Amino acid sequence: MAATSARPGMPESESESAHPELGAPTTGPPKAAPAGRTTASQLAGWALVLGLLVICLLAPKLFIPSFLRTLSAVFMFATLAQAWNIIGGFTGYPSFGNVVFFGLGGYTIAVLMARSHWSFWPALVVAVVLGAAYAMLIGIPTLRLKGHYFAIATLGVAEGTREIVLNVPKVTGGGAGITVPAVGPSATTSYPGNTGFLYYFLALLVVAMLAVYAIARSRFGFALRAINQDEDAAAAAGINTTRMKIAAFMVSGAITAAAGSIYAFQQVSIYPDRLFSVDITVLMVIMAVIGGSGTVIGPLVGGVGLQFLSEYLRQNFTDYHTFIFGAIIIVAVVLLPEGAVRFASETVRQRRLPIMDNLRRYRL
Amino acid sequence: MTAALETRDLSVRFGGLKAVDGISVTVEDGRVLGVIGPNGAGKSTFINLITGQIRPTRGKVLVAGRDLTGAKPWKIAAARVARTFQINKPFRGLSVRDNVAIGAMFGAPGGGSVAKARGVADEVLERLGLSGVAELGPTELSVAHAQRLEVAKALALRPRVLFLDEAMAGLRPAEMEPQLELIRELRREGLAIVVVEHVMRAIRSVCDTVLVMQEGRELLTGPPDEVLADERVITAYLGQRYAERQRAERAEAGGSGPAVADQVGPRPEGETRAPG
Numbered sequence: 001m002a003a004t005s006a007r008p009g010m011p012e013s014e015s016e017s018a019h020p021e022l023g024a025p026t027t028g029p030p031k032a033a034p035a036g037r038t039t040a041s042q043l044a045g046w047a048l049v050l051g052l053l054v055i056c057l058l059a060p061k062l063f064i065p066s067f068l069r070t071l072s073a074v075f076m077f078a079t080l081a082q083a084w085n086i087i088g089g090f091t092g093y094p095s096f097g098n099v100v101f102f103g104l105g106g107y108t109i110a111v112l113m114a115r116s117h118w119s120f121w122p123a124l125v126v127a128v129v130l131g132a133a134y135a136m137l138i139g140i141p142t143l144r145l146k147g148h149y150f151a152i153a154t155l156g157v158a159e160g161t162r163e164i165v166l167n168v169p170k171v172t173g174g175g176a177g178i179t180v181p182a183v184g185p186s187a188t189t190s191y192p193g194n195t196g197f198l199y200y201f202l203a204l205l206v207v208a209m210l211a212v213y214a215i216a217r218s219r220f221g222f223a224l225r226a227i228n229q230d231e232d233a234a235a236a237a238g239i240n241t242t243r244m245k246i247a248a249f250m251v252s253g254a255i256t257a258a259a260g261s262i263y264a265f266q267q268v269s270i271y272p273d274r275l276f277s278v279d280i281t282v283l284m285v286i287m288a289v290i291g292g293s294g295t296v297i298g299p300l301v302g303g304v305g306l307q308f309l310s311e312y313l314r315q316n317f318t319d320y321h322t323f324i325f326g327a328i329i330i331v332a333v334v335l336l337p338e339g340a341v342r343f344a345s346e347t348v349r350q351r352r353l354p355i356m357d358n359l360r361r362y363r364l
Numbered sequence: 365m366t367a368a369l370e371t372r373d374l375s376v377r378f379g380g381l382k383a384v385d386g387i388s389v390t391v392e393d394g395r396v397l398g399v400i401g402p403n404g405a406g407k408s409t410f411i412n413l414i415t416g417q418i419r420p421t422r423g424k425v426l427v428a429g430r431d432l433t434g435a436k437p438w439k440i441a442a443a444r445v446a447r448t449f450q451i452n453k454p455f456r457g458l459s460v461r462d463n464v465a466i467g468a469m470f471g472a473p474g475g476g477s478v479a480k481a482r483g484v485a486d487e488v489l490e491r492l493g494l495s496g497v498a499e500l501g502p503t504e505l506s507v508a509h510a511q512r513l514e515v516a517k518a519l520a521l522r523p524r525v526l527f528l529d530e531a532m533a534g535l536r537p538a539e540m541e542p543q544l545e546l547i548r549e550l551r552r553e554g555l556a557i558v559v560v561e562h563v564m565r566a567i568r569s570v571c572d573t574v575l576v577m578q579e580g581r582e583l584l585t586g587p588p589d590e591v592l593a594d595e596r597v598i599t600a601y602l603g604q605r606y607a608e609r610q611r612a613e614r615a616e617a618g619g620s621g622p623a624v625a626d627q628v629g630p631r632p633e634g635e636t637r638a639p640g
Contacts, residue, residue, distance in 0.1 A: 219469050219478060226455050226466050232417060233453035238441035238471030238521060294457070 045297070049209075056202050060195040068194040070311050072266070075201035076259055078303030080280070081287035082208040083255035088285065089293030090212075090221060091248045092228030093143065096281055097154030098256055100138075100161045101131045103275035105257030106264030110178045111171055113188055113265075117181075120189035124261050131257025132250040139249040143242070146231075155278070162276035177271035180264060189265075197266045204262065205300075208255050213296050215251070224248050228294070290332050292339025301340050334358065366429035368393045368556035369445070369525045374413055374423035383409045385580040386423070391556040393524070396547065398571035398588065399560045402601055405577040407560045408450050411527050415447045416440040427525060441471045446523035448514040450530045450560070454502030460513055461485050461498040467520030481520075488516050492546070508539040515546065525556045532563040544569055564592065576600065 055062070059071060080102065088094045108127035112118040118126075142153040165172045172178055182191040192200065215221040223244045226234035235241045264270045283306070291302020309328065313321035336343045337358050346354055369391040376384050384406045391397045399407050412418040414425050416437035425433045427443045435443075446467070455463050461482060468484035469476055476484065489495050492512050497505060502513060511531055518526060528547070532540050540563070547570045551557060561567050567574060567588055574591040576583040578600045584591060591597055598610065 217478065219481075222458075222462065222466055222469060222478065225457055229455040229457060230453040232437075233449065233455065233517075234466070235437035236415060236417075236441060236447055236449070237467045237517065238438050238469075239466070240436070240438045240470075242436075 072201045074307040075205045077307045079205045079208045080284045081299035081303040083252045084284040085288045085299045087252040090224040094151045095154045096151040097158030099281040100158040101253040101256035102260035105260030106275045109261040127261040128254045132254040135249040135253030139246045143245045165272045179269045182268045200262045292341030295341045298341040370426040372424040382580045394554045395572045396557045398567040398574040401577035406580040444523045445525040446518035446521040447527035464516045464520045471521030507534045528559045532566045
């Protein structure tokens with residue numbers, strides 16, 4: 001007989017005191033205080049964002065051109081990390097093929113501008129729509145998979161798409177690449193230059209940040225987090241998990257395609273190996289995870305921090321920069337598995353630096 | 365009158381295994397059906413077939429007369445059929461309040477805004493005595509509170525049919541009583557309730573009808589006292605040898621009372637669970 005521990009001698013009062021909710025009414029309004037705190041820290045956060053935004057807008061007057069290019073790359077990667085965060089962080093579907101939307105966006109504007117003589121802006125709209133549509137197309141089959149199965153499937157889709165682009169040279173230029181008409185009489189849209197692209201990438205980053213901020217507070221965001229935690233329970237709670245996952249992937253794909261479009265225009269000449277490079281996906285994932293996936297600010301922190309770091313290492317340690325960068329990433333993942341943002345909020349909450357906690361927890 | 369829930373010949377095969385084989389039940393509004401049976405009898409699979417987690421290979425599911433056989437879980441939820449899971453499935457990243465609010469956001473017909481859903485969640489938490497822990501994370505709860513949270517998440521859907529899959533598991537006797545009282549209260553409010561349970565005391569005290577399952581099939585159905593006294597049920601639960609020994613003991617004592625009830629039922633100090 002598997003009898004559970006029925007304790008006949010247990011006094012009734014003990015079990016009651018352990019569960020005050022069964023009798024006594026709960027007192028006090030516990031909601032006011034935390035809400036007030038959140039507002040204060042939110043205000044500080046937004047003030048910081050606003051301050052940075054002003055500096056960014058003044059950047060062309062403050063910095064030299066090469067730094068403006070670095071800054072453009074920083075904004076672009078923060079945007080890509082944020083876009084990945086929607087599907088990988090909030091929804092919990094670790095896409096390892098998000099670069100496919102980047103490449104698709106880039107090739108869409110390149111082909112439309114070079115072959116069909118479109119100007120940049122309508123081509124950008126088409127690229128964004130195609131990014132979302134392609135996410136739906138590949139999402140319908142792949143989002144039935146979970147965890148690393150989904151990761152591998154998306155990786156395969158990205159590699160396959162690159163091969164397709166490589167093998168239709170009449171449209172894409174194949175391995176020789178394609179050149180966006182940027183100067184001279186064939187240019188459909190005048191080349192925006194360092195300052196122009198800085199603003200394009202900044203604007204896109206702001207859009208991505210606001211989109212994720214809005215998602216995090218909406219029913220959609222709650223649905224994604226519920227799916228992330230437990231998909232069966234989410235479905236039982238009435239969430240159309242299939243539709244929500246595909247929608248998340250589409251938003252992620254659309255933002256990523258926009259980033260790819262601007263990047264292709266900035267680079268002028270693009271090649272499949274570069275625009276569909278797995279490295280770009282890996283960077284998106286690392287930036288989002290180290291910053292804090294599933295948070296609004298995390299991918300911004302990770303994207304800005306790691307891109308600046310990578311740039312600094314490249315300039316100062318020419319021979320070893322990838323080695324050092326890799327080592328730093330490993331250390332960061334070991335020490336901050338939950339990401340920098342959650343680490344920072346834990347530090348504030350506990351009033352101590354829990355830097356070794358993860359090592360102790362897993363006895364690494 | 366159309367029953368709140370009806371299944372007809374509901375079956376599913378996993379390869380050669382008939383996990384659920386031809387189960388037909390009817391649950392009216394304001395009635396409680398208990399489903400018992402040894403582990404592996406197909407009780408949870410039976411629920412999964414009705415709530416859309418698994419598609420049946422044969423048979424029908426009717427909710428208030430509407431055919432929802434093989435519908436997706438969210439369609440079932442929209443038809444105001446809610447469930448708990450045998451293994452608690454809280455949304456870990458969210459507070460207790462938001463865990464409950466999710467159901468109100470998406471399950472309730474027409475849906476609701478985040479703010480409105482939190483309002484509904486607060487009402488449900490208040491009713492279940494969980495207001496004090498609304499701000500906590502679900503992993504910070506006691507076993508009793510965690511079990512209540514599962515029920516709260518289901519109630520946020522404002523269900524007319526409610527499935528409780530082992531909502532008493534792990535509870536101490538004193539903690540079970542409020543849970544049982546809640547079931548009685550919901551029954552009075554007209555919900556059709558299906559409880560899967562190993563705790564016989566719970567089955568006896570809240571069920572109108574009990575379905576006993578064994579190896580996917582219906583062993584028998586009837587009022588709790590009758591069913592729990594049935595020889596076949598004792599054998600199914602306790603095994604051939606134990607049942608024979610018990611029969612011998614009973615013959616010796618000259619009694620003829622309800623055997624399973626004697627074995628695992630009305631002792632005031634607690635529940636006894638079926639052999640695992």
